[in-house]
Amino acid sequence: MHPEATASVGLRAEALLQILEVTRRLAAPFELAEVLAEIGEAARSVLRGERATVWLFEPEQGALVLTGGPPGVPPIRANLSQGVLGLTARSRQVINVPDCKREPLFDPAVDLDVDNDVRCMLSVPLIERAQLVGVLQVVDSEQGAFSTEDERVAETLAAQCVVFIQRERMSRSLAQAEKLDREIKLAREIQMSTLPSEMPQLAEYDMAGQFCPADETGGDTFDLVPLDERRLFLLLGDASGHGIGPALSATQMTGMLRVALRLGADLDAIFAQVNNQLVEDLPEEHFVTAFFGVLDTDTHRVDYHAAGQGPLLHFQAATGACRWLSPTTFPLGFMKFPGIDPPHRIELAPGDILGLITDGVFECENPAGTMFGTAGVEQVLRTRHEGSMSDLLARLLQAVHVFADGHPQGDDITIVLLARRGETAGRTTIQRYFPRSLESLEGIFRFVGDFISARSLDAELHMPVCFIIEELFTNFMKYNAESTHDISLSLGHTPEQLTVRITAFDVDSFDVTHAPTVDTTKPLSERQAGGLGLHLVQQMADTLQYEYAERRSTITFTKALEAG
């Protein structure tokens, strides 16, 4: 039975009214000190005692603590073996001591007998859901000793007080959690704001990068900074630990990198300087794993330092194999580098992919406790390495998600993918992916224009080539709307002709070379807009071919180039 129900039977009306009044008053204050003072005052007046005190139990320390003394006086602590107080806490029973002088358990130090003049005491446990919350002690009844009715009044009062103490504690921890949530959210926003908002465009390269935060703030970051027309700086970092600190460390590193690049520092100097600064700034137990690299699109080399960051993925298109590279040195922030080794180097052949992946991917666990690992990454690559990097990235994240099977994401996940394109060596062919959206048309128009002007081809080609591409591109969008893959566009030329290849992935077959076209000699009233575009494509292209294999539609067309 509920303690209040038993205790309230037969209580004197006056005491009940007083308890109700206490309850009403306790509903107002929210500060713990105020709540405790109100309880003490209430107990004193309802039980007609001289003084009352409320001890709170601190489970972590296994101690009872008395606060609310004069300012500057530290709280008094008592362990559960001391005095009547300790017995009350251990037994969880009301203990009525009619004569303290004769009670061997009575301990003036904790039973609040400062002046050695306490006569009698009522010691009441504060219990909620079988958990000890504290002890209420009232001393020196006006009536000489506390009665059995006083014991029941005290129990009822105690039950009320517990509710308010717990409410105050809960609202305080909620408020703290809310404040922390807000701060973490803010740290997140700062962290996210330092990430690149769009991928740099580099001839012959396709790249994608994404940061997927775990629930708690972690310390992942990445950055892709073009140094000039042919070089790109690549950064990936993972600061240890969770909370706001790592997020700030990661953000700080990105900031330092940007400043260093602006000052024209080279890879080795940046790597050393960022490490030295982190050694000074980071708390001792913290560190940052990081990849610092520079891609040169002329030589197709990536020179890099990997401080504790690994394994790094180098997918080799020629063999279809994944090479996993180890870190080149220890993580940043431990100690200053005694000297910098020359950077390591990755050579990217056409079709090769460099993957920078934080351990949130490799260490992603399923409910059975198995990790996603490098094997999980390889499995996705095997079938998806030919698609766009944004597509591969999405597939990887999806695979991790499916693998986790509802197991919560324990760590930030960051993936940066960089692929070298181009089916033939040299610069005769360039390739790029475009999302299935009409908004891509402007980018396509520019892509074609840049190709034609960079190679000094006949500028008159620009319009008809764009016309054909737009028609084919929008047809791919229209007839395979369910495919989510980006559409690949590659441009190449020989002295004789310009070759354009446009490929849609995961689509049904639709042969444009055999599509029904319109009769342009018909009177207008009998003509529809549909079919006209493909008719024009057939008219304007010198050659037009369609291939379909493995759910890929590829259309290749050529335009002759004027000799000279």
Next chain:
Amino acid sequence: MFEIRMGEQGEIIMTGRLDAAQCDKALQFMDGVPAPRVVDLAGLDYVSSAGLGVRLKSQKRGMASGQGLRLVNANKHIRDIFKYAGFDRIFEIVPAGS
């Protein structure tokens, strides 16, 4: 960028690139104009097949009310496309500079 507006003589002026992404804008404008007669293409660099559809629709509307559309100042690319599409038999197309 694609822009479409009314000129001082009641002609419609198109500038920029009329691709599939811009067709709705063009169609909306053309639908809101009572009886388009002349379209000035001096500033139009590019038109795609979807852009041709816009013209076809306007022309059908114009012909139903007894008036055809005149396209003036069309560049070579646009004239070629109109020719391939057989539109030169439907519209009166006036090249740039004449």
